[in-house]
Amino acid sequence: MGGADFRLLFAVEERSEGEMRFAVGSWKNASIVVKLMIAFVLVILPLYGISIMITHTSSKQMQTEVEKAHESKLYFYHNHLQFELERMSGLVTEFSFDDTMSTLSTRAAIMSRYEVTSSLNNIHNKLGQIMVTSPYISDVVYYVPALHKRVSAVDGIRNVEDTEWKDLLATMGNLNGELSYSDNNLYFLKSNPYNMNHEEPPNFILGIRLSEEELKHRLQQLAETGGSDITLSFGEQHNVLISSSDEPVSAAQLHQVSPDSPESMQVTRYQSDPYLYYSLYDPDHSFTLTASIPNDVLQAPLEQYNLWLWTLTLISIVIIMIFSFSIYRSIHKPLSVLIRGFRMAEQGQTSIHIPQSRRDEFGYLYSRFNHMIERLHILIDENYVARIRTSEAELKHLQSQIQPHFLYNSLFSIKQMAEVENVELIQEFTDYLGQYFRYMSRDSHSEVSLGEEVDHALVYASIQKIRFGSRVQLQLEELSREYRDIAIPRVIIQPIVENVFEHALAKRSQGGILKLSYQVEHDKLSIRIEDDGDQLTDEVLSSLQESFQESANQRHDNEEITGLMNVNQRLRIKFGAGYGLCAQRSALGGLCMILNIPWRRE
Known part of the structure; x- marks a missing residue:
């Protein structure tokens, strides 16, 4: 290494040392207020950063918990509805093998009119027993095509035209499952014997009509707790829609939310501003539960944590302000009092007095200021006392003139x-x-x-x-x-x-x-x-x-x-x-x- 290189290296090191000495000297010469403020900020900033990180992590966890809660609610109602539908399906199957219901059509020809009437009344009572087993059942119907009779748990026994049972029979299984949709009503239907030719009368048709009002009421109860709207749809094409709100999700939106694999029993999500959709499909009974949740409901926990973050920021700012005030208080406040006293004296207010109990330099300044004001007040008294007495005399003179006249x-x-x-x-x-x-x-x-x-x-x-x-x-x-x-x-x-x-x-x-x-x-x-x-x-x-x-x-x-x-x-x-x-x-x-x-x- 040559001499020039040594001189260059020495110059660089000397300049670095000079900059360091300058920084150290500047720090030593800085005001104690500046030093305290810098130290305080260096303590506050790491704590503030940790608080931001904790708040952000907690808000994400809370949002995840809210989403899981909505999924759990959807699973709960699915299990409840699945249980009720399976029970109603079992009732239809069970009573379709009932001796009175299954044999009435074939025995009617050898039965007396009284026996037929007695059998119909017996069937009516059994239909009433089926109806009270579930709040989701609005009616239970039993058709006997051979007798042209219809027995209803609600309407009783009446004659019926063939077109009525044929129309009902034609809709059996039209929702791709056990449920049928006929004349704006959902049914569990069972005919004996089952025949693909709907024109040929069966021995009987047994059907349970579901209560859409009760289904909607339960959906509304479920939606109240989560701030969401829940839609229940039947059929793969969402032919029947029942919603907790007056404005249900459209069939087109439900097709977008529906899972790709219909055989799965997993909740699927679909984001479409301003809603997030959760959907759960039941392939056994061909119904879909869809919950639409406003984004602001999901963002509420995050907004709450943001509020806490801003509150923390505000508190930090307040702490810094309080600290700054406490630092400047020993100098700024007493000096302001003294300046205010001089300004009041300039405005002619000679009755001012600065109370003081300090023993420092400001205490001396306060005492000298009060002494100056006292001397000034004496001079003003000597100058104005004559005019004050003159004014009082004029006032009394005016009073003595005014009072008799008044x-x-x-x-x-x-x-x-x-x-x-x-x-x-x-x-x-x-x-x-x-x-x-x-x-x-x-x-x-x-x-x-x-x-x-x-x-x-x-x-x-x-x-x-x-x-x-x-x-x-x-x-x-x-x-x-x-x-x-x-x-x-x-x-x-x-x-x-x-x-x-x-x-x-x-x-x-x-x-x-x-x-x-x-x-x-x-x-x-x-x-x-x-x-x-x-x-x-x-x-x-x-x-x-x-x-x-x-x-x-x-x-x-x-x-x-x-x-x-x-x-x-x-x-x-x-x-x-x-x-x-x-x-x-x-x-x-x-x-x-x-x-x-x-x-x-x-």
């Missing part, structure tokens, strides 16, 4: 109801009035729950409804229980409702509508108060919209705008600049005031 109108309404002696309405009105003034005169709390504030606004609306009567309709949506505990400033909804009555509905003679509804979008709850007033112009609406966007210290000469601005200012002080009032034209035609407050699902 009290005068209420007392005047009570006087009118008293003049017409409407005691029940006075009771209802004064009850509402008491609730209203009790709420308005309560100065101990500057904040109440949203449920209390809405209830107060509804009390006020009910008072006005009594005053205005049929001129006003209230369309009030019920406040959901999950919103009732939201803390809001007191008396912010009732002034808006009062504004609707004073400026939109007071002059309406009929058809006035006040609508109260709620909408939730992301983390904001919107309370919509709408009317169908016809006095709102685009200029007034535009002015109102601009007023809500102006500075909180802006003063207005218009009392309507001043009251609404007071509500808007208090909301913005409480919840931040992203909340408060906004105005738009209602779908009803009048003004729609939207009161926005924060709400987050717990």
